[in-house]
Each structure stands twice: as C-alpha cells, then as structure tokens.
C-alpha cells in the first residue's frame with residue numbers, strides 16, 4: 451500500500467497553481483468585503499477649508515480676551531453656504547457646525563457662551579485661539595496615499611474612499627468556484643425522498659465557506675452517476691476558475707469523476723491523504739488553467755477539506771495570505787496517541803479563567819453534520835502525535 455500524502459504537501463501542490471487574479475473596478479456600494487488591488491490616494495483635501503466644529507460665532511480670539519466683550523454681527527456661515535468676505539476687529543459671523551470659518555476669524559465662540567440682541571453679540575468668556583476650528587486637511591490632504599493594495603474593504607475604508615472622492619475602486623476579481631454535487635442518491639432540500647435517497651447538503655456549507663473566503667459560487671446542482679450527466683456539468687462549469695466536485699472522490703465502482711475529467715484533458719492527481727477526515731481528495735489542472743478539486747462526499751469531510759484546501763487557494767488567488775488561522779488552547783481531556791493521519795477533530799473551545807480550553811466532540815464520524823454544527827473549532831492533532839494529558843497546549847482552527 452502506498453504511503454499517505456501529508457496534508458502540507460497536498461496544500462503546497464494546490465497552492466502552486468494559484469496566480470493572483472486581475473483587477474476590476476466596482477462601485478463603492480458593491481465593494482464591501484472585496485480585496486483592494488492598488489494603493490489609493492486622496493483626490494481632494496478634507497476638510498478643504500478651516501471648518502467650525504460647533505454652532506456659535508466665528509471671532510478673533512484677541513477681541514474677546516478680556517470678556518465680557520461686545521462684537522458686531524456682520525453675517526452668517528452655514529455648511530454649504532459660506533460667508534463671502536472677511537471679518538475685522540470686534541466683528542463676528544454667526545456660524546454652524548461644518549461651515550467654513552471666514553477669513554479674519556481664528557476662533558469659535560460657542561453659542562452657550564454668547565448673548566445676542568439684534569446685531570450685537572456679547573462674548574461672555576474668553577477662548578483660546580483656534581478653539582473649535584478644524585484646520586484644513588485635518589483628516590487628509592490631496593495626494594495622501596491612505597488605502598493599500600491587499601486591504602479587505604470594510605466600513606472605514608469605504609467611507610474613507612468616498613471622502614477621498616472615489617466613486618469606484620479597483621478590486622481583485624473574485625475566483626468563480628463551480629460546485630457540483632455527485633451521486634444518484636442525492637436530492638435537493640425540500641424533496642420528497644424515495645427509499646435510498648438522501649439530501650445533497652454539502653453544497654450549502656461549501657458555498658458558504660467559499661463566499662467567506664472571498665470566492666463567488668456557481669452552484670451547478672447535482673450530477674447523477676453517468677458520464678453524460680457529469681460531462682454536462684463540466685461543460686456548464688467552463689467559465690469557472692475552480693471546479694469543485696463533492697463525492698465520488700473515492701474508488702467505488704460508481705465514481706466516474708476521474709473518467710469524465712480525463713475526457714476534458716485534465717490530468718488528475720488522486721491522493722490518499724494522511725488526514726482525518728478527508729482521506730480521498732483529487733486535484734488537477736486543465737490545459738485551460740481551470741483547476742479541479744474533488745472533495746470527499748461525507749458531509750464533515752467536505753467542509754473540513756474546503757477549510758484546509760479550498761479557502762487557502764481562493765485567498766491566494768485574491769492576493770491574500772493563504773495560511774489558515776490557528777490559535778492555541780489547552781486540552782480539557784486526556785488524548786491517546788494519534789495514528790498516521792493528521793486529525794482535524796470537531797471540538798468546542800471556551801475561555802475559562804483566562805485560558806482557552808478545548809474539548810473534542812464525542813464522535814468524530816465524518817457523516818455526523820450535527821456535531822460539526824455544535825463545534826466552534828477544529829482541534830489539530832499532527833500525524834503520530836504522542837498521547838497528551840489534560841492541560842497540554844494544542845492548536846485549533848476557529849470555525
């Protein structure tokens with residue numbers, strides 16, 4: 451029997467095929483969660499003028515230094531309606547938050563500290579020069595490079611891009627991932643099932659993980675176990691960057707995926723991985739560059755393999771770091787020695803007395819989707835790891 455391939459070697463072979471995708475311009479409202487493809491500079495200065503931070507009066511600090519002081523009201527400056535002109539000694543302008551501070555003024559007297567009768571304003575207290583004036587370019591100046599290629603666009607970056615006067619941004623094209631469930635026994639959720647049939651559930655979890663990693667899903671439904679059906683699905687998947695098949699990855703008599711792909715000129719590497727769950731995985735590249743990833747049909751295996759292999763491939767095609775995020779936790783139970791398969795055990799970790807403690811689920815059968823749902827991490831056990839006692843430190847992948 452040939453040796454099982456280490457998980458790291460399979461991941462390296464998959465990542466070798468990843469090249470960063472081209473960029474496309476998208477409108478800001480469509481850009482949340484996308485990966486910025488270029489550094490972005492401000493097209494304007496913000497604020498573009500010294501602006502008032504409060505409602506009150508634009509004054510000269512010297513004029514109110516020995517308050518109370520009497521000033522003459524000579525006009526008004528509101529946001530969008532500036533005062534055209536400048537103020538002289540012992541003059542002031544009514545001003546509102548966000549409005550330009552008129553020339554000659556250097557300070558805002560808030561209205562709580564003023565008394566007004568007609569055109570006469572009495573300053574009730576002195577103010578430090580510059581009080582409540584936001585200088586021009588307090589936020590940023592035209593030409594400042596404030597967004598960096600590789601950023602995932604979020605609330606802060608999108609508001610900033612808008613303020614910098616960009617209506618759209620160049621972002622990495624999202625890898626298109628076609629998902630094909632395979633198997634005569636499969637029906638869509640909501641079906642009335644005949645004997646021997648089950649629901650094709652894997653597509654939904656895999657699709658959610660693909661989108662979370664930054665990919666775009668093309669759900670091609672269910673292929674039956676015939677060459678004709680598989681070939682039709684592969685044809686429909688032609689525009690995808692990655693084609694994922696679910697099930698039929700093993701060596702059973704009804705596993706036709708390999709034959710169907712060979713007719714498309716894809717040379718598939720069939721791996722038996724040193725991984726639990728996720729022993730049978732296939733991967734290959736067509737002459738067109740299209741990648742094929744065959745994931746095991748067992749529900750938990752398909753989700754774990756998506757997390758460990760497919761999500762990193764998508765991220766690296768977006769120009770993002772491919773590493774799966776790990777963190778450490780302490781074992782809440784004793785564990786026996788592991789065998790030659792690196793294990794990704796469904797587990798629960800929680801913070802207790804300042805430490806994260808992890809407890810594996812009672813069963814690790816890769817068909818039990820209920821226990822995957824109840825877990826919040828995968829506990830990693832390296833191949834041939836020694837037995838561990840409660841309290842030992844180990845690595846988990848948060849889910």
Ligand SMILES: Nc1nc2c(c(=O)[nH]1)N[C@H]1C(S)=C(S)[C@@H](COP(=O)(O)OP(=O)(O)OC[C@H]3O[C@@H](n4cnc5c(N)ncnc54)[C@H](O)[C@@H]3O)O[C@H]1N2
Nearest residue numbers: 631649650651652696697698699700729745746747748751
């Ligand atoms: N003789 C051997 N048999 C098996 C081996 C082996 O090494 N030698 N490996 C086992 C392991 S490990 C796994 S994992 C499975 C994977 O097999 P396949 O990828 O070929 O998957 P299927 O046989 O098509 O399905 C397995 C199981 O999952 C159900 N399934 C399939 N697709 C879906 C779907 N989209 N949604 C929900 N459930 C699905 C299917 O009905 C089966 O029950 O092979 C072992 N056998």
Ligand code: MOO
Nearest residue numbers: 727728729751816
């Ligand atoms: O590896 Mo299979 O994915 O153990 O059930």
